[in-house]
Amino acid sequence: MTTTVNRAMFDDVMVPNYNPAQVIPVKGEGSRLWDQAGKEYVDFAGGIAVNCLGHCHPAMVKALTEQGNKLWHLSNVYTNEPAIRLAKKLVDATFADRVYFANSGAEANEAALKLARRWAMEQHGEHKQQIIAFKKGFHGRTFFTVTVGGQPAYSDGFGPKPGGIEHVAYNDLSALKEMMSDKTCAVMMEPLQGEGGVISPDADFVKGVRELCDEHNALLIFDEVQTGFGRTGSLYAYEQLGVTPDILASAKSLGGGFPIGAMLTTKEIAAHLKPGTHGSTYGGNALACAVAEAVFDVVNTEEVLAGVRKREAMFKETLQKINDRYNVFGDIRGQGMLLGAELNSTYEGKARDFMMAGIEAGVMVLVAGPSVIRFTPSLVIPEADVQEGLKRFEQAVANIAG
């Protein structure tokens, strides 16, 4: 017997930590979605920067069904072929020599932070514990990662927080310099802040952070959970910044919609996570790794990465035209398929209203904080869908500001 479900039931059976939209999507294909009533939407949200190849991409469906008929899970008592193949591809394509698999962005960051502490403890001693991160940064919701994240509202109210964590303003190199010492174990940052409002780093800032880390023997951890896997137009954002981190966390687009996270690092640093020091039952799951390998093969091509940069230009140009007509944005920014339109003072705090008006008009967008509308569509969204989605978005803007 199947039960028909609706949005009202959500409130009866779910923990109330989310407040999802009234519509329930039931089917997706490429960058289009359909809800229970059959209404169709253009998807500019992409499952929050996750569905990098859209919905049900044939290469992913093939990998999932093939692996699904072969082998799902073994645990870490055994390794599996897809995990080794994916790790090899990640190592060959990046600065890293070693990979640890997890199931989410928070878990990849948690592993990065624990590794940094181990490294510092064993390499330099107990005094080297300080983790510095940035205000408005977001690193996940485990208690360690959410405390490292730069929004205290997310970590308050759960009792004693993990210690040794400090925050300074993003793009404020002198504040960081002031804070750093030989007690600094690691600096963790997003190479472009996503959840915090789609905020790009100044070019000199990132280079300066790297230099300060070198000066104080501290590790530089890049949280590329949102920026990684083609999102900004290169496989990882660090490639375009001319700065190489010591540890990198990847998730979201990595699985294209299948839960997986990865922490990448060098051979020397990795050596500090010896057998028994850290782990995960599902990490390196064969199904997840098979899907991520298929995503990698599509994303890590010049065709797709160049396509991301082309779509960025299309979005920015059209959003500018919408703004010329309705005067709603104070800034249009971001990189690749991680874009933000900040509302001007007239519409401050109203980003959620635009998101809801978008749903009415048949286009799904996101917010990044109260005043920024965020766009994180598929990296391969057809140009016709970009145009149709932006037409619908303009309708949503007109409904609020027209």
Ligand SMILES: *Cc1c(COP(=O)(O)O)cnc(C)c1O
């Ligand atoms: C989404 C996100 C995370 C958390 O990832 P989860 O898979 O939700 O745990 C961490 N860091 C950044 C930069 C993110 O955007």
